[in-house]
Structures are given as C-alpha cells and as structure tokens.
Amino acid sequence: KQKQQVISRFFASK
C-alpha cells in the first residue's frame, strides 16, 4: 500500500 505524506513535513516554517 502506498502512503502520501503532506508537504509541510519536508520544509521548515519561515
């Protein structure tokens, strides 16, 4: 099964 993560997990908040 494939899982999709959200994009904000990958970048730091400004």
Place this chain on the structure above:
Amino acid sequence: MLELRLTRAGLLKKVLESIRDLVTDANFDCAATGCSLQAMDSSRVAMLSLLLRPDGFEHYRCDRNISMGMNLANMARMLRCASDDDTVTINADDAQDKISDYEMKLMHITSENLEIPEAGYEAIVKMPASLFARICKDLGTIGDTVMISVTKEGIQFFTRGDIRTANIFCRKTTPVAKEKEAISIEMEKPVSLTLALRYLISFTKATPLAKQVTISMSYGRPIVVEYKMEIMDHIRFYLVPKVEE
C-alpha cells in the same frame, strides 16, 4: 502603494491558468524585489512557488511590502476580459481591500510560508516542457501513479493500470541537440520516485510559459518541477512522492 503594469496581459493569464487548478486562493506577496506566491493545494500534498521579477514588468512600484489575498478563479475571470497583448495594470492602495481597475475584492488568507532549499538534489533533468506534458497526459490515461527513474542514460516513466503497463524512456541527448529537443541530466546518483499523476498533469498547465522544464529529484524529498519564464523568473511545483507503507 503598489503599481504593476504589464504590456502583455497574456503572460499573467498564462501564469494564472497554470496554477488555478492546484490552488483556489493565494497571497501575492509584493515587495521591491518582486511579486512572489507560495501556496499548497487543499490536500497539502503539492505546493507551488512563483516569482515575478520587477524587471519583467514595464512599470513596477512597490513602496512597502504588501500581501494581496486573491481568489484565483475570480482573477482569471477578470483577466479573460483582456487580450493577450493588452496592457494590464494592478494598483493596490494602502487600505489593502481592493485592486482598482478590476475592483476585485481581496481576501485575508492565513497561509503557512515554508523555507524551501533550492540546491542539493541528487538528480536534475532538463527536458522539453511539451514532451514532459505529453508523457504525463498519456500515462494518466493508463495509471494513477508514475515511477520516474533517472539514471545517467536518461529518464524513465513507468505506470501500471488495471489492465496494462506503460514504460517511456527518454535518452539524454548529445550536447549539440537543439534547445527545444534537448534532454540533459546532472546526477550524483540514480533516483526513483513514485508520484501521483494527477498532480503532475496539473503542473504541466504551465507548459506554455517555458520551452524546457527542470525536474529535480532526491530520495525522500518532494520532486520539483520548474518552469523558467523568459522575462518573469520562475514557477516551481513541488509534490510529495508516494512511499510504500
């Protein structure tokens, strides 16, 4: 006070058309250094960032940083009234509740701004934007996801649907290839990512903005699909790869 004038409304129309499937409302952050936009799609799986450089405009005045929250469908609807070679002017006064000429209502949008590092990708492929668009569209009729694999020989697109599989391999071209046909690869190591095709297809709406598209990939990081505009800088789309659970 913000005053932007562009003698080719068509360019702004193309930019809007390329992003409005992905994002409904977005903040245009205008500063002396240019107008930028960063927004995520509603499922927070994909993101886009856009930069319009001041020298891309015939007139650019931005006295202080201003963030204009806009509904992109409304903006596109208004811009549809302009021909491609018409001049479009956007003014916003400091009250920040409308842009004149179009008298369009601005919105207050709370959005999270992310720090996105530009460098350090394991594989960077440049290829004709129209070719990438065609591949995504064709594979989208077969499967929901595509596995994009980059090796030093080329870039491979593989999809699997209910009834069949499809595999497209684009070989790296020689340095003498014409720009519109060229496929170049800078690679530290081979990378393979699985991505949702419907987002990639949505990104390719930006194809009219650039001859070439740049695809940057690293394991475990969002893919970046970048269109470099001739006079306006860039539009970049980010998509989180699918991972096996």
